[in-house]
Amino acid sequence: MNREVDLGALRSRAHAFRKTILKIITRAGSGHPGGSLSVIDLLTALYFHQLRHDPRNPAWPDRDRVALSKGHACPAWYVVLAECGYFDPAHLWTMRRMGSILQGHPDMARTPGVEISTGSLGLGFSAAIGMALAGKRDGRPYRVYAVLGDGECQEGSVWEGAMFAAHYGLDNLTAIVDRNGIQQTGRTEERIRLDPLADKWRAFNWDVQEIDGHEMGAIISALDRAAAAAGRPHAIVARTIKGKGVSFLEGVAGYHGKALTEDELARALAELDRGPRG
Amino acid sequence: MAITLARTAATKPTRDAYGEAIVEVARDNPRVVALTGDLRDSNRLEAFAAEYPDRFFECGIAEQNMVGVAAGLATCGKIPFVSSFAAFSPGRCYDQIRVLVAQTGLNVKLVSTHGGLTVGEDGMSAQAVEELAMMRSLARMTVIVPADAVETAQVIRAVAEHVGPVYVRLGRVGVPVLFDDSYRFSIGKAPVLRDGSDVTLAACGIMVAEALEAARLLEAEGISARVLNVSTLKPLDVTAILAAARETGAIVTAEEHTIYGGLGGAVCEMVAAHHPVGVERVGVQDRFGESGPPRPLMEAYGLTAGEIAAAARRAVSRKRAP
Incomplete structure (x- = not known):
């Protein structure tokens, strides 16, 4: 694909999204900031560069589909969906409240743009495989993207799905693994070792790319390449940093599932207002 | 509404009727697809696979992913029929069913064969005696246990037309063909197969x-028993169950399942809330199964006409007690 890509614009968007993500989680009083910040560059590139979709017509049969299998990172997804126009951004400030269209984990019945409800890990990936299978059998041109956490890859059903998608040659499917190295209670390699993670996907006969998941140019290239290569499903193992963008969140397991206090939020926003770091 | 019962001694496994019916249903509805976890023979899906190879998805021995794939297919307008043994689906994939099928309300049909003790020699790990309770506890889930092959064929057609999640439990071994072609199944209706006034036998x-x-045994003793075919465990036929409570004053439930949380549980919950009467539950008494031929297992676990009759006598005498 030779589309003109404005990497600076994508970076600016992702930077702004980081601030909104932290604000809405603090407003909600709970949520998952760490994994939302690690995945936001990937989601930004996906929605504002790659995806063929029409937020005004979310049921368009040929739309590309996204499943956020790491459903706990939904604050990042909600911010992106709102910016795309799937719903009024005012809803972001109601996240996790009773009656909100934005539940603590994605609920397809409530939120426009959410293709499948997730929360329990591994589930969205299998559902994405079903969408890709339907697309193949119906001869539809859409692509399907499943966004997984690395800790999520400890779920056995992920590998059931990996076998299945390779067996059926679902080259319209791309799994993006947010390899931030940290799960709820510590480093993935200290809980249950995942490495060599990319080799695992290769061994399951997937087309695998390893990239820096915060480098917009690399993300764009990987998405483009995955969309062009035929015959096998695609995995993009994206090395990321949990809590990316805020010094005191980066690489800290403690912010997997904890909102920032008002004071912490002020410090984080001050850092982010100084612009993207390094 | 009189139900004509078949007069033959023929038997047929309900899973055989499934295999035939799904081919018919798929002919009329191109959205119907079928999935199995390496059980196309046992689930009786070989004819479907041969006739509709593009609509048949072998999922391998991986029930969790199978249910997830089915949910994804359903989001794209397919009507997936997902089959395995009742021990494995829902046993191996309950969370996928809970989150991706029940909570979403997606149009997925879970049709499991080899339910209950009559799986036989494979023994307790293969004998699902608790999965109806698991499925009944899920909001939005319809739960159906057909009584014979004739009803099964109608159930498969009905659930394909019904929009929403359904669990259907079928069996491995031949069961008597009770109904003829005049039988009419409808979801949520528990027809009276035989009327009676002293006690109701509610079975599935x-x-x-x-x-x-x-x-028949009770009639010889002068006890008039009504028989209800409660093939839909959920939604339970409130009208039929409460009429039974009011008009006969005593109920016996009978199921090839633990007495907790299945048909017996459902009937107890309903009559306790709306019209309390004595309920005797015939079923598996808080135990697991074991290897053996189907009929001796049914006798050993008390799943017989004789046990139901004994329970009915208890229920009737409770009614007369002060």
Whole structure:
């Protein structure tokens, strides 16, 4: 694909999204900031560069589909969906409240743009495989993207799905693994070792790319390449940093599932207002 | 509404009727697809796979992913029929069913064969005696246990037309063909197969034939038993169950399942809330199964016409007690 890509614009968007993500989680009083910040560059590139979709017509049969299998990172997804126009951004400030269209984990019945409800890990990936299978059998041109956490890859059903998608040659499917190295209670390699993670996907006969998941140019290239290569499903193992963008969140397991206090939020926003770091 | 019962001694496994019916249903509805976890023979899906190879998805021995794939297919307008053994689906994939099928309300049909003790020699790990309770506890889930092959064919057609999640439990072994072509199944209706005034025998699945036999035994003793075919466990037929409570004053439930949380549980919950009467539950008494031929297992676990009749006598005498 030779589309003109404005990497600076994508970076600016992702930077702004980081601030909104932290604000809405603090407003909600709970949520998952760490994994939302690690995945936001990937989601930004996906929605504002790659995806063929029409937020005004979310049921368009040929739309590309996204499943956020790491459903706990939904604050990042909600911010992106709102910016795309799937719903009024005012809803972001109601996240996790009773009656909100934005539940603590994605609920397809409530939120426009959410293709499948997730929360329990591994589930969205299998559902994405079903969408890709339907697309193949119906001869539809859409692509399907499943966004997984690395800790999520400890779920056995992920590998059931990996076998299945390779067996059926679902080259319209791309799994993006947010390899931030940290799960709820510590480093993935200290809980249950995942490495060599990319080799695992290769061994399951997937087309695998390893990239820096915060480098917009690399993300764009990987998405483009995955969309062009035929015959096998695609995995993009994206090395990321949990809590990316805020010094005191980066690489800290403690912010997997904890909102920032008002004071912490002020410090984080001050850092982010100084612009993207390094 | 009189139900004509078949007069033959023929038997047929309900899973055989599934295999035939889904081919018919798929002919009329191109959205119907079928999935199995390496059980196309046992699930009786070989004819479907041969006739509709593009609509048949072998999922391998991986039930969790199978249910997730089915949910994804359903989001794209397919009507997936997902089959395995009742021990494995829902046993191996309950969370996928809970989150991706029940909570979403997606149009997925879970049709499991080899339910209950009559799986036989494979023993307790293969004998699902608790999965109806698991499925009944899920909001939005319809739960159906057909009594014979004729009803099964109609159930498969009905659930394909019904929009929403359904669990259907079928069996491995031949069961008596109770109904003829005049039988009409409809979701949520528990037809009276035989009327009576002293006690109601509410049964599902293979226990319906036993309940009919029990009613004959009781008639010889002067006890008039009504027999209900409660093939839809959820939504339970409120009208039929409460009419039974009011008009006969005593109920016996009979199921090839633990007495907790299945048909017996459902009937107790309903009559306790709306019209309390004595309920005797015939079923598996808080135990697991074991290896053996189907009929001796049913006798050893008390799943017989004789046990139902004995329970009916207890229920009737409770009614008369001060």
